[in-house]
Each structure stands twice: as C-alpha cells, then as structure tokens.
Amino acid sequence: MSLFKHKACYRIFFFLFFGSISLFNPSSTFSVPFIDKETELAMGQQADKEVIAQFGLYGDKSLQLYVNEIGQKLVLNLSDKEFNKYFFKVVDSSEINAFALPGGYIYVTRGILATINSEAELAGILGHEIGHVTQHHGAKQVVRTIGAQILAIGAAIANPKNAGEWLVLSSQLFNQINLGYGREAELESDAHGLLSAYQAGYDPRSMVDFLRGLRQHEMMTGQSYHSFQATHPDTKERIIKTGSLSESIINRENKPVTKNRKEYLNRIRGMSFGGKKHRGDRKNYKKKFIDIYEVQPGDTFKSIAVKELGDEREDLTIAVLNGKRLEDSLKPGELLKLVRPGSYQTDTILEIRPDIDRTQ
Ligand SMILES: [Zn+2]
16 A cells, blocks of 8 residues: 555546455455465565556656665664565656555655655655565465465466456456555554665654645545545544654654755755546646745745735645645745645756957
C-alpha cells in the first residue's frame, strides 16, 4: 500500500484484473511461507511495467532525479537493504498517493508532491515505502491471501508462458497495495519512514506535518480514505504515534536536523497541478501549475489571494496548500506554493546585449 490511500489509482487495476473478488483477511495471523527475493524482484519488475503503462512517468527529468536522489540517500543508511537496487519514480497522477512494489520499486504521484512542503516530508514518505519493501509486506500479503502455490514458479513468473499465473498474482498484489497492509504494518512503516528520515539528517517531526496535511485534506474533501479498510490506522492515530516517537527522538539526541523547505519548494516550481489521474483519464482538465511566491512585508493570506490570484476567497486554499492555518503569520522572504492556471513558463528570454566593441 501506500502511505496513504490508495483509493482510486488502483481501482483501475482492481477492476481490470480482479473483478470484485476479495479474499483479503487482515485478521489472519498464520505464518508466512518463505518467498525468495528473486521471486519478489521478478514480481516487482513485472508490475513496474504495468504501473508505468497505467500512469506514465511525470515528464520532468530533474524532478525525477531529485526524488531518486533523496530516496537513494535513505537507502544508503539502511542496515539491511534486502534488495540491491531501489528505484524511485514520480508518476503522472494528480491523486495523492505513494506506493511500493516488492523488490524495491517505489512511486510517488505528482499529486502527493504538490501536497507536501519540505524535503523532510518527502524523505518520510519514501522511508515509509522503503519500510514496506524491506519488511516484504506486499509479497507476504499476497501469500497470505492466495497461498504460496502461485509462487512455486518463482522468478519464472516473468516468463510469458506463465501469463495466467501472473495475472492472478498481479491482481492480488495491486489489490493489496490498494487496501494497505493492515494497521500494524502501516504503523511500522510510519516509524521506519520517520527513523530513516532522521538518520539522513531530516527533522522527524516532518512525518507528523505530512500526516496533518493529509488529515486536513481528508476533512476538506470529505473523503475518509480508510472507511473501506477497518484495519487501516486512522490518520489521527498515526499523527499521535508519529508525534510522540519524533518528540522522543528529538529530546533524546541533540543532532541538528533540517526540513529543507525552500530547497523542496524550488524543486517543484512549475510542476503541473491537478488534472489527469492516470493515462486513460480523458476528462478535459484545465491546465494548472504550482508556482512559488516569496512573501513580501505586510502580506497576509488574503492579500496574496487578492494580489496574485484575484480572488480573496482563495486565502484558505493557499494556507492549506502550504500546511498552514489562516491565522498563522507570514514572514517576509518565506516561500509559498500558489496554484496558477495555465502552464509554467520558464525564463527562456535570454538577455542578449548588443555586441560591445571588444577591441577597446
Ligand atoms: Zn503504507
């Protein structure tokens, strides 16, 4: 699963491959048969192609490299990597989601990148997904659900002659990703994300910031993501648990930590916002993008909404998008995300000065 809420993205897979069968039994506690890593890797490689076919990669190379760079930084600190290589990819979906496949394939949507406000939050999310990979949550759930016999063909799962088996397996895998791995696994991955982010020098409290933002999003959109999944920990519970864990870490050690808010916001400047959820989404969305605004002396959310967006009612949207409350005061020089219509225009006009007389 994903850190969050796997609702819509994977419904596509769900219906495509799985119809409405759900054998998921979160209360089952029987031991998990051994799955070799080669099989997990083959599952991941195969499913990765499907993810990319379904969503497409977001077409900003520097943003892809940046997310990968943060992910690899976290992998470097792992005491047991479990897999040799990890892949971090930004998929072109407006859904707020992040998910992992067995074998080290990790994805974030541009939707989730637009929601968060710092590199430290990104590190927490990637760390959470790495936790699912190193704990083999995906493969374990598949085995719990459909039994180990399907995995008897092992890494040959990628062979076209095993297409039928693969179809059953992938549908189950995506179903699990969609539902989450259950309360304990999610809380365990939250802790993993927070600790890995901290080890890499990030403020562990950013994980709490992220979950708070998620909670606010849930309340504003009226979507209660976990309603279909009783074992998925309520976001409130996750906020409390990650809150106390991060405070105890901060109080115990005196290590300097960073959030890298400015760095992060500059990286996502120009990223497209909203719009299509997956490749097959044919709705006619208006183009929008994330712009970065530098707070001026005397600015309030209302004045920025009027001045920059021409609508004072946008003040709350701006505050929420930036993980703030309307009553929060703004500091000159701080950066804020704004959603603007259209596409981002980079500064392509070079200043070409008339050739000066170089002979002098
Ligand atoms: Zn998760």
